[in-house]
Amino acid sequence: MQRHWLNFSFVENERKSDCGRDEAAEMLAAQTPLGGAEACFPAHLNISIRRFGRRAQERGGGVNAVGRRLSRVATHMAIGKGVISREHPKKSSQRRKKQRKGGLHCQKCSKPLDRRASSNDSRKTQHSMLSGLIASEINKKSWGLNMARNFGLGSRDMSKAGQFALNNAVKDGGMSFDHAAKTGKSFAKFAEFAKENGVKDMQYVTPELVKEYGQQLADRVSNDEISNGHAQNLVSSVNATMREATAGRWKSVSSVKDSGINQRNNIRTTPPTGLDRTQVERGMNVLNARGQAIAQLGRELGLRTKESSLLNAQSALREAQQRGVVSISEGTKGGRDRQIPITSARQIQTLQQAALAQGNARAVMPPEKNWKQWKENGLRSIRETLQSSGISRLHDLRSSYACERYQALSGHRAPVLGGNAPKADDRAARLQIASELGHGRTDITNSYIGAHT
CATH class of the missing domain: 1.10.150 (DNA polymerase; domain 1)
Known part of the structure; x- marks a missing residue:
């Protein structure tokens, strides 16, 4: 059976290409004697090489060490499938003794390798022995992500x-x-x-x-x-x-269709308790300056409590005055940045008060506390104070903002308040509100403004 030699090290190609590791791997695949990438270098292997390469670099190793590891795995897989036969133990032992005595030798050309070369040097690359039938006998799934436990993570x-x-x-x-x-x-x-x-x-x-x-x-x-x-x-x-x-190869399982978990019902059926500004102001009078800023940012700009706490109100105020929007990037859900339009003078006043409360700190929350400490102590105190004034949850302040924005965008009251806008107007308003609240789906707006009837 004809045997081919495949060098998994692509250091030189990477240096020549100036394109990065992926392009270097593709170049190496095209240069192999097995007939190119389609024959012996499946696309899945590039993923494994990148993953092993990243791990090797983190541990201080090089891509040559990664290549040797891939070679060992591929050889074991080929032996298990009967593609190539295991080397006789006696011959293997003799070969190792010869290498120890005479130094490292290339398995392909039998030439001695320089021990003084660094582990990342291409001269120390061990040429890996693979059969020409490996590519056809081993399926892509085995070649790709199944080359190490837990995908080599x-x-x-x-x-x-x-x-x-x-x-x-x-x-x-x-x-x-x-x-x-x-x-x-x-x-x-x-x-x-x-x-x-x-x-x-x-x-x-x-x-x-x-x-x-x-x-x-x-x-x-x-x-x-x-x-x-x-x-x-x-x-x-x-x-x-x-x-x-799995680098995006996983087929998601539906929690409702496949698992039988009931569809969650978060449709708001009662008006939010933060709609009445008099009631909100009555509760905020008991709070300190930072607490008032957190509550007002939720009511007037629809921010989450974490977004309000981590907001640099001074920068946000300058942006609002210059560009007419406020960019939210800290504390967002899922890391999704967004921009909130400034549509009223009340929003500017809220940012001015928050900037004063911030003082010399980097954000609205106290500088001597981290987010976990502030969440467990400061926000808890704000929540309990507002609850004593009739504001059931801080989330109701966001819902109140959404209801007001719905009426401004559609010309009708929110469904939870008895409104019944045309379907097209309702759809357009929900798209804008979902974007301003930091959500990617319009159906989530049901928990803020109610469902359209």
Whole structure:
């Protein structure tokens, strides 16, 4: 059987191309004697090379070490499928003794390799022996993501590997730190379920297993152990983590259709308690300057409490006066930045008061506290004070802003207040309100302004 030699190291190609690791890998694939990328270098392998390369660099290694690891994995896979035969133990032992005695030798040309060369030097590359039949006998799934435990994410523990995948998404700008941390904690619960069912590796997680997990959650919802929303969030966390771990190849499992979890019903049926400004002002009179700023930012600009707390009100005031909008980037949900239009003088007054309350700090919340401390102490005090004045939740302040914006955009009162705008006007208003509130779907506006009838 004819054997070919494949050099997994693409250091020189990467240096020559000035294009990056992906282009270098493609160049190397085209240069191999097995007939190019389609024959011996599947597209999935590029993903594995990038992942192993990133891990090697983090540990201080080089891409040559990564290539050797890929070679070993591929060889073991070929032996397991009977494509090539295992080397005789006696011959293998003799070869190792010869190398120890005479130094390192290239397996392809038998020429000695320079021990003084660095581990990243292409001269120390070990030429890996592969059969020409490997590419056709080993399927793409085995070649691609299944080349290391948990897709080579850096941990043998499934929950930790999932968190590492989410952290990579944060580095790429596709997810916020807070969202990644919450998703990782939720995924850890699925990892426990998978372990109980004999699955300890993410590469063996299937949609059927996730459906079974969702059905178990549906039973807990029926027994009133957890809410619909929490159960759906747990399934969504599995989809999000697996999607990041598989580089987008994961097919999401529907928590409603596939798992049988009841559709959550968050349609607002009662007017928000923050609509009456007199009632809001009565509650804010008891608060300090920072508390008043947090509440007013939620009522007049529709900000979340975290967004209000982390807002640089002084910069926001300058932007509002110069450009007529306020850019929100800190504390957003899912890391989605947005701009809120300035449509009234009351909004400018709110930003002016927040800027005064901020003082020399970088944000509205006190500089001596981090977000966790402020959330557990400061915001809790603000919430309890407003509740004593009839404001049930801080979220009602955002709902009040949404109801006012709906009437301004559609010319009709919000559905929760008895309005019934034409369908086209209702749709256009919801699109704008969802954008201003930092949501990606219009159906979420039902929890703020009610459902259209």
